[in-house]
Every structure is written in structure tokens, then in C-alpha cells.
Amino acid sequence: MTIQWLLNVKLEKSFDIEDGEIRGTKTELCHLKIEDGTITEITNQLPETHELSIDGQGYLLLPSLRDMHIHIDKTYYGGPWKACTPITNGIFTRLDEEKKLLPKLLPTAQERAEKMIELYIANGHTHIRTHCNIDPVIGLQNLEATVNALKKYEDVLSYDIVAFPQHGLLRSDSVQLVKDAMRNGATLVGGVDPATVDRNIEKSLYTIFDIANENNKGVDIHLHDPNSLGAFTFERMAYYTEQTGLKGKATISHGIALGDLDESKLTDIGEQLKEQEIDITTTIPINRPTIPVPLLDKMGITVSVGHDSITDHWSPFGTGDTIQKLSILAERFKMSDEHSLSTALKYGTGGIKPLNADGERVWPKVGDEATMMLVDSSCSAEAIARRGAIKSLFFKGKKVESKLGSEQTI
Secondary structure: OOEEEEEHHHHHEEEEEEEEEEEEEEEEEEEEEEEEEEEEEEEEEOOOOOOOOEEOOOOEEEOOEEEEOOOOOOOOOOOOOOOOOOOOOOOHHHHHHHHHHHHHHHHHHHHHHHHHHHHHOOOOOEEEEEEOOOOOOOOHHHHHHHHHHOOOOOOOOEEEEEEEOOOOOOOOEEEEEEEHHHOOOOOOEEEOOEEEEOOOHHHHHHHHHHHHHHHEEEEEEEEEHHEEEEEEEEHHHHHHHHOOOOOOOEEEEEEHHHOOHHHHHHHHHHHHHHHHHEEHHHHHHOOOOOOHHHHHHHHHOOOOEEEOOOOOOOOOOOOOEEEEEEEEHHHHOOOOOOOHHHHHHHHHHOOOOOOOOOEOOOOOOOOOOOOEEEEOOOHHHHHHOOOOOEEEEOOOOOOOOOOOOOOEEE
């Protein structure tokens, strides 16, 4: 067993409350003992012997980040700049583009995917959920590039790969391809707009959940349809989740209609999603009504953020900086007080936050996995509001560096 130390790190201790109001966050300088990737001691006393150690230099220790919706298999990142072409036929403009574009991008798909992974590591991520095109144009070739890229980094991050029939599971006759993908590295079954793209809500959802059930996997479905059409699709997705016994294993990506519904309808839909433990992933769009993240959270629905794309033919934007994304979320929903800002962190960490609602430390604690990051901020609230810089990243006790650099274990 290897015993190591992470010294001189700032941990949030409690909220600083004055006259019943939260004025700030109390922190303390601590030292963490780590054994085989697990935190086994947290102390304020500097250990007498600490030959195997890393100095945290007083930076704030926070849980590491998770991007729960990205497409690393199709990106311009790492190559020359290229803006998007105008949209003339909605989503179908982009689908038609892909028929010509994806084969051209294939020779460098793995290289570009690896560069995106490096970007995520630099921005404090230890988990990536990527959607990967599975369609007659590219077959399983993008999946092969994605699997190969991620396998190179599985000692420093975890990941999910969604078999994503971008051109429509039914529309592009990709059912068998998705089934093949589930035997070749994909870990979740994807889908896109059963109404608008596949033109058959019931058959599309039935097929998606059937493939998932057959492979004992979960689902993650892109749902962009707005208003009542989107709401109806949510209801049917909840139905199939229950029928197939996939409670807690289904994700709605985007869920745009959640930003369109009135309070009564949103409450009704929310109860169905909560009952089946269906979680939501959002990019916090600012070009349309954003889904009501704080309200959904209050209803008991898990919400996570993702970047969706980083400079590709769908969008020229995207940075891979989830702290920035959380800052946008907080600003969008006027989360400007100490408690709200610190709470925003959980949307990028899989629900983990250092302090609970009562201001008591809940992370880190003895027994937790030593997967975390050091941030140049005084507290998590400042990290979100001022977009704190990531200084170091650790995965199961290992200090993560670029694959072009070195790795050091703690």
C-alpha cells in the first residue's frame, strides 16, 4: 500500500453567518493523507513525515468536473478555423452536411478527439460523456476512433460513449448499426427527436429502449422539440423507462421544451421524470428560453451541464471550460448570493458540493475517492462567479498531466 500526502490545500469549512445571513465562506488549511487513491485522513496538523507528497500551495480543493454532453468524434478543434454555414432547413441542413463532411474528417478523427480530451483535462475534468455518430455514412468508424482515443486516457479519466444515430435511428435505417455499436465499445444507447427526425415517436422510443434492454445499458436521447410536442415526448420516454425497468438509467439531453412549459405542465412532467429518475443534461442555451435548472433541481431532478460541441459544423462556439459554463448558469438564474453560487458547482460535478444547505462540510471526507482539482479561488462561490483558474487535477490520487508531459502519483 502506498501512503502519500497532499499538503497545504484550502478546504471549505462552513458558511460565515452574521445576523442570520450568509456573508461568506469559512475555509481552513488542511493536509490530506491518500492511500491507493482514497482519502484516509484529513488533518490541520502538518505530518511529521511526508516524503511522498505534493504541495497544494494554499489553493482551494474542489471535486473535479464532469462534462455530460459532448461530441468528441466530430470537431474542427485542433485544425484550422472554420465558421458554420447558414442554416436553411433547420437540423436537416446539418445532417445533409455531415454526409459529405464526416468522411473528410475521419482520417484525423482520433487525433482531434485526443486534443479535445487534453482540453478537458486542462479544464479540470475527470469524466466525459461523449455522443458518437452511428449512421450509414460513417458506420462504426467514428466509434472506433472515439474508443481508441478514450482508451489512451482511461488511467486519468472515466467516460461514457453514447451510440448516437444523428441522422435518425429510423430515418437513416441505423438500428442494426446501433446494435453493432453496443458490442464495439458504446456504453449507452442514443437517439434524436423521435417526432421531428424519426417521424414516429412510439416506434423510435420503443426501439431505443429495446436495444438498451437487450444490452443491459441505459439511454441518452437528444430531445430538441419545443412546447407540447417536446412535453409529449418526455411523457412517452418516462413510460418506456418504466416499462423496460430502466429507472435511473435514462437521460434527456437538451430537453428544450422544459423551458417552454407553464408551471402546471412543468410540475406534471417533472413528477413523471422524478418518478423514473430521468436526469437532464443542458448546455445552458442563451438563444432561447433556458430550461429552469434551479426549479428542476428543487423538484428533485438531477441536472448536469455539457458543452455539446467545441468549434464544429454545428456551432463555432465552445471552450470546454465548465467553470465558465457554471458561471453563465448562475448569472442566467440570478444566483448571486454565497449559498446559490456555491450550490451551482454541483451541476458540473455529478451532484458533489463541499457544503450542504446548513453550511456543514460534506466533501471531502475520509473514504472519498481522491478525484479532485485545485482552483485559484478563495471559495467555491468565488470560483463560479469569477471563473477561477484550474491549477492541478487528480484522478484517484494521481496528479494528471498532459499525455505529452508527465504524471505524478500522490
